[in-house]
Amino acid sequence: MTSTEITLEEQTELDKALLDALNPLASAIRSRTSGLPEERMWEADPVDVTLSVLAAWKVVDAEVKRLTAIAAGTAGSYGASYEQLGAVWGITRQGARKKWPEAVTRPTAAQPGAGLKLFGGTAELVQDPESGGWSWTGEGADGAHGTAGGDTWYPTKEEAAAHAGAFLAEHAAGRS
Structure with missing residues (x-):
């Protein structure tokens, strides 16, 4: 993984973009609290005035925390571990688990993850x-049995479901 350090130029651009985004919010908050246009x-x-700017930063901070939790959950849904989330955030694995408790789901013994019923098959x-990878087994509407095969594990549940769905479509009832 590459460093998340930013250059001075990137920092300057980020500061400008954040201040440009913050000013309308700070103005609206100040207008509401003071009655001034x-x-x-x-x-x-x-x-x-400075307290209204601080209040606007509080709103931005809450929104960044919300969006950060969504990003951590998305990374976890694609297989990132708490160790990886912590490394990116500069905290320990335990710190990441505490910060985003729902971000990573622990795989348990190979268990049913979901069932599909498509094209008359399952x-x-x-x-x-x-590994945390996903596989599938299925029976088409025509009675054919299929699996992902051998040591095939897909990185996401969605990818395994897509392959299983393709098998079920190929073995749909009435398909010739």
Whole structure:
């Protein structure tokens, strides 16, 4: 993985973009609390103005935390571990688990992950407890049995379901 350190130029651009995004929110908050129109926000008491900017940053901070949790959950759904999430965030595996408790689901012994009923057939998705990969077994509407085969494990449940669905479509009732 590459470093997440940013350059001075990137930091300057980020600061500018964040301030550009923050100003309308700070103006709206200040306008609501002072009763002044947004274009006169800076004419208010400097303490009140700076507190409205701080209030806007609080809103942004809450939104960043929400979006960060979504990103951690998305990474976890694609197979990232708490160790990997922590490394990216600069915290321990335990810290990542505490910060985003729902981000990573622990695979248990190979168990049914989901069932598919398509084209008159059925398939079962299973997750490997060691790799976390996904596989499938199925029976088509025409009675044919199929599996992902041997040591085939897909990185996501969705990918295994797509392959199982293709098998079920190929062995649909009335297909010749």
